[in-house]
Amino acid sequence: MNPILAIETATEALSLAVRDGDRIWERHEIAARKQAEWILPWTDGLLLDAGVNRRDLQAIAVSIGPGAFTGVRLGLSVAQGMALALNVPLIGVSTLAALAMGAVRISGAQRILAVIDARMGEVYAARFAWRDGVLMPVGAAQVVAPSNLDLSGIDAGWHVVGTGIDAVEGTLRQRLPADCANDATALPHATDVMTLADVEIAAGRLSLPEQVEPAYLRNRVALTIAEREQGEKL
Structure with missing residues (x-):
């Protein structure tokens, strides 16, 4: 299905990709809290570069x-608004799966542990396996x-990728086997969101924009005052 636009704003990067035919145009940069300001002009610019009319x-x-709660909400709201306005399907993709797909694309990883810094002393984590050309959750x-x-x-035999490796003073890095490949700088890319969306499209799993919901895993966005004070005492 072409052309297609992919959006990734769930981490500190702003990542956008457009595919038309066999060509993909991507823009991916650390946004430093500029995602909301840049996402629409960047989208218009990328579509212009690709020669694709919205x-x-x-x-x-x-x-x-x-x-990140704000990043997830931003990307989903922009994607839903555009999909509704254009009357096209919206495909939601796991951020952790996109991160793992990047490890497959870049290093040929077959087994991946994707970890994202979730703040508040925690990480988001999921295991994946690349089997017969398909990324499968484990x-x-x-x-x-x-x-x-x-x-x-x-x-x-595993690749561990994502900012969760160095979260909480590098707790996870200290626990990983010394010979385990890892990349704490890895961030999900819109190109990999698009690759995973292609699987859903090929299977006919297309959603109406209003049916796609965020996958937060956690309902709180910050520690309470008491929890912060307790942490400072430790």
Whole structure:
């Protein structure tokens, strides 16, 4: 299905991609709290670079979390608004899956543990396996303290990617096997959101814009005053 637009704003980056035919145009940069200001002009600019009229888009894909609450809401609201206005399907994609897909694309990883810093002393985490050209989840995504994350079976055959590696003073990095490939700078890219959306499109799993919901995993956005004070005492 072409052309298609993909949006990823669930982490500290603003990542957008447009595909038309066999060509993909992507813009990916650390946004430093500028996502809301830049997302619409960047989208217009990328569509212009690709020579794609917004009305010609056949679908929109968006990263739905878990990730930063404000980023997830921003990306989803923009994607829903555009999909509704254009009357096209909206495909929601796991942010952790997009992060894992990036490891497949960049390093050929077959088994991936994707971890994103969730703040508040926790990480978002999920395991994935690349099998027969498809990224498959291995268990459910979770939000957990890095000291409590189950690392059983994680060995040299695994790639661990994401900002969660160095979260909470590098707790997870200290627990990883020394020979385990890891990249704490890895962030999800819109190109990988698009790749995962292609699987959903091929399977006919198309959603109305209003049906796509964020995957927060956690309902709180900040520690309470008492929790912050307790943390300062530790």
